[in-house]
Amino acid sequence: MVDDTPWLALVVGNSRLHWGSFAGAQWLGGWHTPHLTSAQGHALMTQGFTPQTWTSLAAARPELDEPELPPMMADFPELWLASVVQAQGDVWRTYAQSRVVRADQVPLGHGYPTLGVDRALALVGAGETYGWPVLVVDGGTALTLTAGAEQRLVGGAILPGVRSQFRALHDYTDGLPLLSYDLAHLPPRWATSTAEAMTSGILYSQLAGLRDFITDWWQGYGQGQRAGRVVFTGGDGPALASALTRQNPAWATSIRVDPDLMFWGLRVCRQRQTQQ
Template identity: 50%
Template sequence: MPKSPLAAKLDAPWLGLVVGNTRLHWGLFHQQRLQGVWHTNHVTAAQATALMPQNFDTSAWRSLMDDQPGASEMSAAFGEIAAASAPLPLYCASVVPTQTALWRTYSDLREVTLSEVPLANLYPTLGIDRALNLLGAGDFIGWPVLVIDAGTALTFTAGSTGRFIGGAILPGLTTQFSTLAHQTATLPATYPEDTLPPRWAVNTADALRSGIVYGTLATITEYVQAWRQEYKNGKVVLTGGDGAQLCQWSQQRQLLADITLEPDLTFLGLGCWRRYRLTTDCSF
């Protein structure tokens, strides 16, 4: 039996682009499933121009993603799926306007705006990434839910039954390390390691690691405990570039239980948003 027009639209391939503060995050969808995710640095106008006329062909990606594990396999899979749709629809959610502007000449660009996200009580300057994370988390594991996004900024975003409750923003793990190195004369540039640092450090590098790592873990623990006091059955989802590391440290310290790690949460939210738009707006 042939698919209905709506089912055909829902199943068609499309490319998601989430523009973060420091990187671009790409997700390829087909048959309403996320087929693969990869990341690149912010692109120049020339790089964006090279990608668009080729329908984001695999050859145009090579210079941007060769250093990533599985890049060649991802390129091959991408080419097979993208060839079925020309031009490949591009759905863009961005927190960096200058990067967004580079894609506006693309013929099948859909920009995700906050007003289109089906959540109540959103304030006008809420980041689109936080809104999509909350939407995806509610759809993925249910409400009420607290989303912790450990990226350039460490954000807490809470919601219940399709409604934004509130949240908080502070510098992310990597941001704290880089800021201290750049804003002081003598503190060294140092970075977190896989293992937890000694709490009572006897050198400057470890002292920085101790303060930032344990301070960040304490902050997360405090917010999660406050959330669970108010919402006894509330879920917690951890995402973002530093999410896996923070989850590992939390487990080592046995600080928090029942936290779901979902690195692709924003794309789950983007897919949920697209499905909502297609099923509620016949002109979309």
């Protein structure tokens, strides 16, 4: 029997909510919102996540885009939830149809107690979609690298994301401005202004660090059918991948970009749990 049950996936990130819509295993679409207040979350849940409720929320908050919910999405769908922010995650746990997924429930071997559920989901989503071994580079508030082989965690690294590094220079030094950045147009490496020097230091060191980690990954998993895949995800993921492949054109065929890895991981978790 084919499962076409409508359900929502929600990953609570450090700065945004990531939403996905499914019918069984079929992907219907995704969107992102800022964190919502308890009252706004309560309105969505008590009214069954209907398009009308999203419309009213968007009208009240100009920064909140109204998602185009698929027409086949039923009212009061299952909500499969993973959260890295406890207070925001607690908002959605009161929904009767919610199914909370913890890191230790993600089918990934060799994890450790403090492994973030977002990293575990993205790694399993990448491995199940593109094959193992795989390295996931998530360019979010934190830049994380998470590697796995044979559905087991190999290891990884965490450092401040690009935006967080610019924010840190502004917040913790006297007189340095808060800058925007554009990874599509890298500054001169040897800068002659403070703004360009900040941008050069952050962007080139970020890219150099990624090159070093990816090169080391391929040295360990780079042969034949076991060649290690590399998949970028997260808000800055596409721009980081593009900048790297401009610097290293031969990498263009070896690096993928997929913004929805965490949703693929939640889909795996739902399939495993509903089959038990």
